[in-house]
Amino acid sequence: xxxxxxxxxxxxxxxxxxxxxxxxxxxxxxxxxxxxxxxxxxxxxxxxxxxxxxxxxxxxxxxxxxxxxxxxxxxxxxxxxxxxxxxxxxxxxxxxxxxxxxxxxxxxxxxxxxxxxxxxxxxxxxxxxxxxxxxxxxxxxxxxxxxxxxxxxxxxxxxxxxxxxxxxxxxxxxxxxxxxxxxxxxxxxxxxxxxxxxxxxxxxxxxxxxxxxxxxxxx
Numbered sequence: 361x362x363x364x365x366x367x368x369x370x371x372x373x374x375x376x377x378x379x380x381x382x383x384x385x386x387x388x389x390x391x392x393x394x395x396x397x398x399x400x401x402x403x404x405x406x407x408x409x410x411x412x413x414x415x416x417x418x419x420x421x422x423x424x425x426x427x428x429x430x431x432x433x434x435x436x437x438x439x440x441x442x443x444x445x446x447x448x449x450x451x452x453x454x455x456x457x458x459x460x461x462x463x464x465x466x467x468x469x470x471x472x473x474x475x476x477x478x479x480x481x482x483x484x485x486x487x488x489x490x491x492x493x494x495x496x497x498x499x500x501x502x503x504x505x506x507x508x509x510x511x512x513x514x515x516x517x518x519x520x521x522x523x524x525x526x527x528x529x530x531x532x533x534x535x536x537x538x539x540x541x542x543x544x545x546x547x548x549x550x551x552x553x554x555x556x557x558x559x560x561x562x563x564x565x566x567x568x569x570x571x572x573x574x575x576x577x578x579x
Contacts, residue, residue, distance in 0.1 A: 361469050361530055366538055369531030375468045376412075378440045378531070379404050383493070385436040387416065387522075389474065391427040398424055400522075402436065403489055412526040414470065415477075417486055417519040425476050425520040434474040434524055440466035441561035449550030451542035464535050464547075464562050471528040477521035486521055487512075535565045544570050 369375065379385070379402065388397045398418070405413040414436060418425045428434070442465035453459045477483070488504050495501035504512060536544045544566055551563035 361532060363530065363532060364538075367532050367534045369466075369533040371531070372529070374533075375529050375531040376404055378466060378468050379414075379438050379470075380493075382438050382440050385414075385416075385438045385470070387424070387474075388435040388437065389424060389427055389432050391432060393427060396424045396427060398422060401490065402438075403486070403493060412529070414472065414524040414526060415486055415489075415521065416524075417483060417490075417521045420518050420520050422520075425522060428474045428476055428522060431473055431475050434472055436470040436472070436524065438468045438470070440468070441558065441565055442466070443551060443558050443562040445536065445547055446550055449543075449546040450539065451546050452540070459543075464566070466533045466535065466565060467531070469530045469532075470524070470526055471530075472524040472526040474522055474524045477523045479521070480516060482523075483516045483519060483521050487516065487519075533565065533569070535562070535569050537569055541570065 383402050384399055385402045386397055387400045388395065390396075400416045400418065403415045405415050442463065445462045445464050447453055447459040447461050450459045491502065491504050495503070536547050539547070548563045548567045548570070551559040551566070
């Protein structure tokens with residue numbers, strides 16, 4: 361991934377936070393049959409110990425798991441907040457006119473060694489953990505045991521697990537760090553006026569980086 365230094369995010373906590381907030385990752389593998397990419401919901405395993413592990417499952421009809429087999433290098437891309445940046449938000453637009461549009465985003469790319477986990481006990485844990493992760497915010501959350509056991513067993517037979525031992529994690533937060541303070545404040549104000557979730561999320565990221573920079577400068 362192209363990584364200018366001012367956009368680099370190397371905090372494990374920040375990268376893990378993005379994965380947990382945006383768990384739909386693009387699973388990319390390459391084998392003799394070519395490149396395969398599928399959007400898959402991932403869990404960052406909290407009990408993996410010293411080394412981070414991603415877990416997911418695929419439909420048994422999805423041939424990507426057959427390509428992975430006992431081990432295959434994988435790249436997983438997690439896309440966080442993103443938004444178009446209108447050049448009219450920049451103070452520099454009024455001063456010199458020397459501005460162009462851009463697109464802000466936060467993303468994490470994970471590299472690791474993937475392997476198939478085709479075990480009923482592993483898959484049962486996977487679907488329970490995934491359900492708890494996604495249902496926790498709902499007042500009347502759904503649980504796996506709410507469905508008949510034979511039905512769940514049949515669903516498990518239709519999926520295959522994938523476990524990925526992470527070897528590298530790279531974060532890129534392109535959130536206007538290359539603009540001056542006035543331009544960045546203009547981006548925050550412009551995004552907030554839009555009143556949509558994506559704009560609000562990006563405004564928060566730009567404002568957070570601006571605040572962090574101010575705190576470092578005042579020390």
